[in-house]
Amino acid sequence: xxxxLVTLLLFINHEDxxxxxANWAMRAQSVLPAGGFGNFDHSVFIKKGxxxxxxxxxxxxxxxxxxxxxxxxxxxxxxxxxxxxQEQISKGMTFFAxxxxxxxxxEQIVDAVACAEQVRFVTSGGEADMYALRLARAYTNRNKIxxxxxxxxxxxxEAQMSLAPSIQANFPNAVPDSAGIPASVQDDMxxxxxxxxxxxxxxxxEYGTEIAAIIVEPLQRIIPALPxxxxxLREECTQRGIVLIFDEIVTGFRLAYGGAxxxxxxxxxxxxxxxxxxxxxxxxxxxxxxxxxxxxxxxxVGRDKFLMQLGTLSGNPVAAKAGLKTxxxxxxxxNYDTLKAHGVRLQKLFTKHLTHHGHPHQVVGEPExxxxxxxxxxxxxxxxxxxxxxxxxxxxxxxxxxxxxxxSPSKVYPCLALTEADFEWTEQAVEKAAAELNK
Ligand SMILES: Cc1ncc(COP(=O)(O)O)c(C=O)c1O
Numbered sequence: 001x002x003x004x005l006v007t008l009l010l011f012i013n014h015e016d017x018x019x020x021x022a023n024w025a026m027r028a029q030s031v032l033p034a035g036g037f038g039n040f041d042h043s044v045f046i047k048k049g050x051x052x053x054x055x056x057x058x059x060x061x062x063x064x065x066x067x068x069x070x071x072x073x074x075x076x077x078x079x080x081x082x083x084x085x086q087e088q089i090s091k092g093m094t095f096f097a098x099x100x101x102x103x104x105x106x107e108q109i110v111d112a113v114a115c116a117e118q119v120r121f122v123t124s125g126g127e128a129d130m131y132a133l134r135l136a137r138a139y140t141n142r143n144k145i146x147x148x149x150x151x152x153x154x155x156x157x158e159a160q161m162s163l164a165p166s167i168q169a170n171f172p173n174a175v176p177d178s179a180g181i182p183a184s185v186q187d188d189m190x191x192x193x194x195x196x197x198x199x200x201x202x203x204x205x206e207y208g209t210e211i212a213a214i215i216v217e218p219l220q221r222i223i224p225a226l227p228x229x230x231x232x233l234r235e236e237c238t239q240r241g242i243v244l245i246f247d248e249i250v251t252g253f254r255l256a257y258g259g260a261x262x263x264x265x266x267x268x269x270x271x272x273x274x275x276x277x278x279x280x281x282x283x284x285x286x287x288x289x290x291x292x293x294x295x296x297x298x299x300x301v302g303r304d305k306f307l308m309q310l311g312t313l314s315g316n317p318v319a320a321k322a323g324l325k326t327x328x329x330x331x332x333x334x335n336y337d338t339l340k341a342h343g344v345r346l347q348k349l350f351t352k353h354l355t356h357h358g359h360p361h362q363v364v365g366e367p368e369x370x371x372x373x374x375x376x377x378x379x380x381x382x383x384x385x386x387x388x389x390x391x392x393x394x395x396x397x398x399x400x401x402x403x404x405x406x407x408s409p410s411k412v413y414p415c416l417a418l419t420e421a422d423f424e425w426t427e428q429a430v431e432k433a434a435a436e437l438n439k
Contacts, residue, residue: 020057024045040066063418063429068275075416083325106119117289118289122286126155126156128284137212140212143210147159149191149383150382160176160177172203174191194380195229197232212243213270219255230264244268248272249284252274270292279319283316343366347363369411369412369413403428
């Protein structure tokens, strides 16, 4: 075949792929509001993943630092996970009735997570958070919830309060981030600044006897708690009879096998888990003290204190098998050291090239989950994070994408499948993106 013909065929093929993508975008636009599933860039269509890499419909290859928004800590297509999933699928996909895989998964969670005496399965992290708040209300017989500005806990009415407010309300006033939420929900929210013990203490002095729960991401988005902040919350909750909930949907089985509560040495009353425990399938959980979890059991607490909770796919056996195998692999010696080392290596290479090209920035977070913020000021809460140069972040992320790095707009999720070749690729991409930011 002549070179011209090959070039022509490649060109036609490339045109086809472009058309195909545009076609999918049009189809998505007509049947999906805003043309997508959620808030990730709707122009990206991922067709497959393997290990640390994913490919889009145009056959572009990326190092995947999005990893499904967190669950794929082992990387895509882990063969051991696929084997158990296939075995389970051939036996049945869902039963609604109890199944042994779900019970074993609950046992593993109880073994791993310090606060977990019992576990209730649901299908998504947001659902787990919603029930955790309701559980705290059932247990304490109080209504108010303390939540931190900028903290993300899914999509319930409470969680949508002051998640990403565009106005700076005075604490503890809640700003709804979604339409369709009754004003009455605002009255039950006490919004506090993350990492600010003094303000939290003052708010607790005022509202403490009405507060059912403090819900907190122990690593808020990517912002670490300042030393002593989580243990301060622990002490205040214990003294005031408030339920302390750690939202460990992201940090669970990531920051350590026992999650943030192991990594930071502070044990909440309840935690929520998701992402990794489903091994890439829809599964999440509320876990915690038996005395609180008892509200899911009418025979223990009585009808009027009973919290009705069920869901068609709760404890789904395929998800439970995938989660169990994922956890078994994670527990093998060295994996958490490797994950940390990968994260540190990535953090260093971002710092090296951004510094070299003269961009004031900070790597914020933990090695296992972080991002780069373009600011030199300390980042300790939602407002200080917001002062970073967002436009520069957008341009940086966009340029990284053009150089084959897929990441969330606000996070880098390292995974265990990263290879030497991935680090080299990433380093080159970061170097180029840092240089191009100056243009
Ligand atoms: C801290 C935190 N909580 C809750 C959720 C909601 O989980 P899901 O998307 O499974 O509903 C997320 C999702 O990213 C999260 O990061």
